[in-house]
Amino acid sequence: MSDLIIMLPAIALRGTTILPDMIVHFDISRVRSVKAVEEAMLHDQKIFLITQKDTEVDDPGQADVYKIGTVAVIKQVVKLPKGVLRVLVEGLERAELLGFEPREDMLEAEIVTFEKDGAEPVSENVIEAMLRNLKEVFAVYCQESQKISRELMLQILEFDDVEKLVDQIAINMPVSYEQRQKLLEAVELKDRYETLSVLLSNEVEILKIRAEFQNQVKARIDKNQKEYILREQLKLIREELGEDNVQSEIESFKEKAEKLRASKEVKEKIREEIRRFQNVISNPSESAVIRGYIETLLGLPWDKMSRDNRDLKKARKILAEDHYGLEKVKERILEYLAVRTLTKKGDSPIICLVGPPGTGKTSIARSVAKALNKTYVRICLGGVRDEAEIRGHRRTYVGAMPGRIAQGMHQAGVKNPLMLLDEIDKVSSDYKGDTASALLEVLDSEQNSKFSDHYVEIPIDLSEVLFIATANDVQKIPGPLLDRMELIEITSYTENEKEHIAREHLLPKQMKANGISEQQLTVSDKALSEIISGYTKEAGVRSLERKLGQICRKTALKIQESGEKKVSVTVRNLEEYLGRKRYNVNKANPEPEVGIVRGLAWTSVGGDTLQIEVNVMPGRGEFRLTGQLGDVMKESAQAGISYIRSISKAYGIKEEFFKKHDIHIHIPEGAVPKDGPSAGITMATAMLSAITQVPVRADVAMTGEITLRGRVLPIGGLKEKLLAAKKAGIRIVLVPDRNKSDVQEMDAEITGGLDIRYVEGMEQVLETALVRE
Structure with a gap:
């Protein structure tokens, strides 16, 4: 320097x-x-x-x-x-x-x-080696890069001075200013040579790799170009044959299959069917069958799930807003949600809601779906008698379709919906198979993870589905099917519950449906109570909703015609809207009578009181039953008379009495069929009263089955029966002792005002019911 x-x-x-x-x-x-x-x-x-x-x-x-x-x-x-x-x-x-x-x-x-004389001396051999190596690498670089003209390359290669050669190569190489700066900073010839050699070698290597990439890209482009030309030719041929839409459909199927969230097995099956479809395009009938099958497979939610609501407070609030009462159902759903939140998965329960028509079984299933944020799917099973409706048809049949379960999953679009199996007690069987048996696999949590639909053929996972079934009568559901479900009974509504439901849910719903605002219509509490007792006779609230709808329609007409701004419905003007009362409650008899006993019965529309009348007349010992009685009630009457004959001495009845007198049992409203194991003690008491001429207390009603030895057996539908007794003004109700736990579970609203007495045998029944002097 x-x-x-x-x-x-x-x-x-x-x-x-x-x-x-x-x-x-x-x-x-x-x-x-x-x-x-x-x-x-x-x-x-x-x-x-x-x-x-x-x-x-x-x-x-x-x-x-x-x-x-x-x-x-x-x-x-x-x-x-x-x-x-x-x-x-x-x-x-x-x-x-x-x-x-x-x-x-x-x-x-x-x-x-920098002084040139001060540089470190380099031997001639080293300089010659540098010179040859540089020229060789530079020649390769020029050949690979094609950025330096041949004339310039030859001109540069003519230099025999290493320093000049290094500088000329560095000047003419198209490199970045940072790389040139490195060459500038290499003051010593040896350093400059090494820097330039590394730079040239790297550039040669990069150029070779780049050329290799370009060759690969060119080969791929040539291949793609060839495929494009062939596809265009094929497209033109298909257009001429009218098969262009089919090809676009195949491409659409392939695209959907790739995007589908499913297992490898399912995707491979779909690809295989798409290949088959591609091969049978020329056969319209077969291609239509395969097309339908592919669309079904692509539409099923194999691994697609919705996110459930895990907020217990929100779920409780929604259930409370949508339904009044039904505490057992709400509690069970909240239990399921709590378990699901803790375990992150948990088995979905299979619940069966049992109760009379109109008690809200179907609507509560919809509310449960809303509370849990699940997709709601309803499958009506009423009248279904073909097993293929559940399991699907085999694809060998013309017009084959998947079963209702698979269709429901397709409709839901997710694998964890809430699926309502409505009217499960009304499925039937014929020569085409047993529908109830086909439901066994669906409603078995151990088996439904691989439910087999004959049409789909690939197992469908139903383990994430929350099944809720509804039924009116448990007796009509086959035992094996019933065993797979968790029963929750939805009993009749009390008058108080009906008033709450009407006021909070039904009336606002009907007013909105008929365009009536809150300021335009008011229904008094007494009028609402009168509608419930005098115009409807049901366990649920379906007829009540229809009556409220009728009032809303009459109100709309009155507002439009007369221009009234506000309509008030009271007990006084109720007939103007609904006509005369349709139902009167059978009140308790005013005085004790001989041979007349008030029984309690359960019907499909709730509870009712049943007046049983017995007459004894001279004759030849005949025993008659009238009033559309079923086999069970006839057998109860036979058991009752046999019991009375066995205790006749205790009541002073002579032996020849039964040979010289006819006994006639009648239950009024003879056009209405009556059957059920709960009128045994009622008929026995009425017969003994008629035979001994001892009156029966008018304020007593009873329910229970009798044995030949006089034991009282338990019965069902007790809540509805007690409500009927209360409505009729009965004070004392005789109930089988084994039904005590059922009474203890009831609200005070039902049992309040009733003197419920538990009986184990006919002696206790007779002691309470017969009027002793």
Whole structure:
């Protein structure tokens, strides 16, 4: 390095590095750079060019530029518009920057140059090796890059001076300014040679890899081009044959199959069917069958699930808003949700809601789906008698379809919906199979994870489905099917419950449906109570809703015709809207009578009181039963008379009495069929009263079955029966002792005002019911 310090005007270059012997032009516009050029032109035209490390810096200092730069001579300066100067320079030699003089108008550099005589000596053999290696690598580079013309390459290869060769190759190679800066900083010939050799070798390697990639891309493009031409030709042929829509349909199937969330087995099956469909395009009948099958498989939610609501408070609130009462059902659903939240999965229960029509079984299933944020699917099983309706038809049949369960899953679009199996007690069987047996696999949590539908053929996972079934009569559900379900009984509503339901749910619903606002119609509490007792006779609220709808329609007509702004419905004007009362409650008899006993019965529309009348007349010992009685009630009557004959001595009945008298049992409303195991003690009491001429208390009603020895057996439907007794004004109710637990579970609203007495045998029944002198 020279000891002589030189002061020269300097320019900080952005994105450019100038090497010695390099002739290049560049544009400058910064004020300090323009001033440095002017200063250089006033003296010996020499200028120091140094490269910036960061091109974004506008006012660079010593820390912002590299250490090594180039001393150059300015050959030409051209002024361009907007204050831009185009400067043509020739690089002379390397120099090291010592610092910048503190001047405001321009950069003035303090530099030292490098002495050539001070370089480390290199042997001739090493120089020859460098020369040959450089020429060889450079020739390969030129061949691979195709960016340097052949004439220039030959011109460069003619140099026999290694230093000149290195500089010429570095000047003419299209490399970045950072790489040129590395060559500039390599002051020693050996360092410069090594840097350039590594750079050339890397570039050759990159160019080879790039050429390989280009060849692969070209081959792929050629292949794609060939396929495109063939496809276009095929498309034209199909258009001529009218098969163009089918091909687009196949592509659509393939795309949907790839996007489908399903297992590999399911996807492979769908791909196989798509291939079959592609091969039978020319056969319309077979292609239609396969198309339908593919659409079914693509539409089923194999692994697609919805996110359940896990908020217990929200679920409880929704259930409370949508339904009044039904505490057992709500509690069971909340239990399921709590378990599901804790275990993250949990088995979905299979619940069967049992109760009379109109008690809200179907609607509560919809509310449960809303509370749990599940998709709701309803499948009505009433009158279904073909097993294929559940399991689907085999695809060998013409017009084959998937079963209702698979269709329900298709409709839901997710594998974890709430599926309502409505009227499960009304399925039937014929020569086509047993529908109830087909439901066994569906409603078995151990088996339904791989439910087999004959049409789909691939097992469907039903384990995530929350099944809720509804039924009116448990007796009609086959035992094996009943065993798979968790029964929840929905009993009749009390009058108080009906009033709440009507006020909170039914009346607002009907007013909204008929365009009536809250200000336009009011129904008094007494009028509502009168509608429930005098115009409807049901366990549920379906007829009640129809009556409220009738009132809303009459109100709408009155508002439109007469222009009234507000209508009030009271007990006084109720007949104007609903006509005369349809039902009267059979009140308790005013006085005790002989041979007349008030029984309690359960019907499909709730509870009712049943007056049993017995007459004894001279005859030949005949025993007659009238009033549309079923076999069970006839047998109860036979058991009752046999019991009375067995205790006849205790009541002073002569032995020949039964040979010389006829006994006639009649239950009024003879057009209404009556049957059930709960009238045994009632008929026995009525017969004994008629035979002994002892009156029966008018304020007593009873229910229970009798045995030949006089034991009282338990019965069902007790809630409805007690409600009927209360409505009829009965004070004392005789109930089998084994039904005590049922009574204890009932609300005070039902049992309040009733003297319920538990009986184990006929002795207790007779002691309470017969009027003793």
